[in-house]
Amino acid sequence: MRALIQRVKEAKVIVDDVITGEIRQGLLVFLGLGRDDQLENGKKLIDKILKYRVFDDENGKMGWNLSQAQGGLLLVSQFTLMAQTQKGLRPDFGPAMPPQQAKVLYDQLVEYAQSQFDHVETGIFAADMQVHLINDGPVTFQLEIL
Template identity: 45%
Template sequence: MRVIIQKVKEASVTVKGKITGEIASGYMLLVGITHTDTLKELEYVAEKIAHLRLFEDEEGKMNHSLLDVGGEVLSVSQFTLYADTTKGRRPSFAKASPGDHAEPLWNSFNELLRNKGLNVETGIFGEMMNVSLINDGPVTVIVESK
């Protein structure tokens, strides 16, 4: 599992002209799932994201987590995170999990985050989405399962 975290002041995702998810301060997550991912990987990454300290304290140091600040999550499925660009000019997506495996895992991942007390908004799996955000910092971090 591979997740790109962007700390945002606000973010939204639109599908076919309709906003499907919208948050204020928090994390916009681009979530990639590969063939070997299981509940174990989802739990590891969800725990890491909920407690990762990317928000500043009174001294400007990154000492507060998403849970500490009451931040929200916008989760967007992103199979292109597993693009292999080592050969040729067209990326291969062979390492990305097919939809019938990835979609239930993505839904479970979002539920794990909700179970930690986070408000989680989402895009729509498999759809073309327009994502809008104001990156805070900018702060962008990659989290991968072991």
């Protein structure tokens, strides 16, 4: 399971000209699910994201987490994060979880995130999404739970 997290000034997801999720300051999280990923590992990743200190505190250091920064969380499923890219010129998506199974796990992780944090927005699983963001920094990290 991989998460690409970006600190943003604002972000939104649009599907078929409709905004499906939108935040102001916060974290945009692209979430990739692998074949063997489980709910318990996903909960650990969500917990880490929510506690990860990437926002400037009163001293200008990355000392505040999402809650302390009073930000929002925008979760977007992205199976391409699981691609193997070491060989050749075409990504291999074999390590990604099959779509039907991934949707169930993604929905469970969204539900868990919503139970742990007040302001959670999402894209639409497997939809053709346009993601708009203003990256703050830029500050981008890849988190992985094995």
